[in-house]
Amino acid sequence: MASITIRNLDDETKQALRERAAQNGRSMEQEVRCLLDDAVSSGSGPEQKPRLNPAQDYTETVSISAVDEEFGNYPGAGKSVLLIISGGIAAYKSLDLIRRLRERGVEVRCVMTDAAAQFVTPMAVGAIAGGQVFSDLWDRASEQDIGHIRLSREADLVIVAPATADLMAKMAHGLADDLASAVLLANNRPVLIAPAMNPQMWANPATRRNAALLAADGISFVGPASGEMAESGEAGRGRMAEPLEIVAAVGKLLDDRPRPLAGIRAVVTSGPTHEPIDPVRYIANRSSGKQGHAIARTLAQYGADVTLVSGPVNLPDPDGVETIHVETAREMASAVEAQFPCDLAVMVAAVADWRSAATATEKMKKQDGKGPGSLELVENPDILKMVGHSADRPRLVVGFAAETQNLETNARAKLKRKNADWIIANDVSPEGGVMGGDRNQIAIIDAKTTLKLPDLSKTEVATQIVERIADWFAENTASA
């Protein structure tokens, strides 16, 4: 994901941009965006991402630029934040926060208070943020063009992490005696604070009053959490939220994408199921859950209210999704049923077709000379079939067909048998590396058409499927 760092432009360009931005009453960042938008709409800019057309077989023809698979369309990608680090022991976590935001494509500029520099060095912060760290309100170089105003104007969001009781008090009362507080007072951007302090300080009536004032001023909070304090023997509420929680809160605040699936309730299954044989052994398959989780996350990003029913996987729960963890096919079936009525079902899980007829309560022992015992298998419930034939059937039912041969024929048969609206067929032959891998090549099959997509990342596959789902609901929902 490309991003432009304004401070890396040469001085002449920067000056021209500054004047243009001032004339148009925009920040420099906004000005760059407008210039790029103009360039793209006049046709001189970079080529736009192609929208796939169901009438065409794209297998050979379309290549779509890869997005960052691991972080799956983070809503803040391509945006910039100003991180203000104030002086608390939790400042060490800010280094991790910077790293995690940057790896998701967010540009991070940093301001540190003098007290913060007692806990982490500006050198470390600058090295991880990949730029200069600002800390001096009287810095001649940056204040010549009113740096404390520019710093926040050029950001999409201002984050204060950690936010000490002292800085919260200054913010609540409009003090501006150092760069951090001056930036915050001159700021016109949304602000997110991650308070971090001793539990007695957090509970102190003065901090309570300040927190209430800040909340009333529209400032967003993440944390603090309860737990052990750095001071030995102290525990309670006051720990700074973990970097990934802050990243999630930042993502929500920066998310300005349209939400075409708002009001749609969806249930998604993902991952394998584990069917126990005895307390230590089970039947499973190689599904990683990556595709199902990417679909659940993308549906939520498009505004759907999503419940993900996940078998055992090695993945974090997707942001913005309610995740129910199950082990077996039968548990998955009842968790899915409990979501009815809903509008959409996307059944991605590689559910084990069979389970052991009996589950031993003790570990089955090898008995010398007797050879292996035999395992009696019984069939598991077919969840997709149950959903497709349910009296409460969702309006759109989507299944997957993982096949190693006769992909399209088998998928079409499945569409009928399970009463699904679409089957997403994918070839899971071992040489393709789909099971557990990061890429997938699918065909979307409905009663009439087959749309073959090129080899894409699983995140991009999720986007392609979810865009089609959004189109389907737009076409099949009567306007009031």
Ligand code: C5P
């Ligand atoms: O019959 P097959 O397992 O190939 O069908 C695959 C589709 O059916 C997938 O959407 C999968 O999630 C779903 N399925 C299910 N319950 C099963 C078996 C498959 O929901 N027991």
